[in-house]
Amino acid sequence: MLLQRWWAALQGWDTSVAEVDLRPQGRYRLSMREGDRGAEYTVVGEYVEVRRPERLAYTWTWEGEPEIMRGSESTLVVVDFVADADGTEVVLTHSGFTGDGIRDLHGEGWAGCLDNLGDRVLGGT
Numbered sequence: 131m132l133l134q135r136w137w138a139a140l141q142g143w144d145t146s147v148a149e150v151d152l153r154p155q156g157r158y159r160l161s162m163r164e165g166d167r168g169a170e171y172t173v174v175g176e177y178v179e180v181r182r183p184e185r186l187a188y189t190w191t192w193e194g195e196p197e198i199m200r201g202s203e204s205t206l207v208v209v210d211f212v213a214d215a216d217g218t219e220v221v222l223t224h225s226g227f228t229g230d231g232i233r234d235l236h237g238e239g240w241a242g243c244l245d246n247l248g249d250r251v252l253g254g255t
Contacts (some may be wrong), residue, residue, distance in 0.1 A: 188206070
């Protein structure tokens with residue numbers, strides 16, 4: 131699955147689980163792991179909007195509520211795909227955080243995931 135090639139927050143991490151039922155009210159479960167034997171972090175949620183090819187919206191909850199992720203329970207991710215002259219712009223909005231620190235931590239994770247998408251799937255474009 132293509133998602134397993136890039137969905138990880140940091141270089142050197144991998145995606146150990148990618149279960150997706152991509153439809154409204156479909157569920158997903160994604161796990162990323164620190165290297166081969168490191169800690170594993172799993173996020174689960176439900177798709178609330180699937181409008182191909184323009185938008186995905188889904189809930190976001192960390193499984194097991196790791197202490198470091200406190201303040202991110204039941205947040206919402208919206209991904210808009212906007213056509214432009216050179217291809218597609220991806221606009222990702224993750225909202226509902228209880229504080230700036232946890233929001234910023236997720237922002238760093240999303241930046242890493244999108245970097246991995248460019249490096250691991252698109253060949254560094």
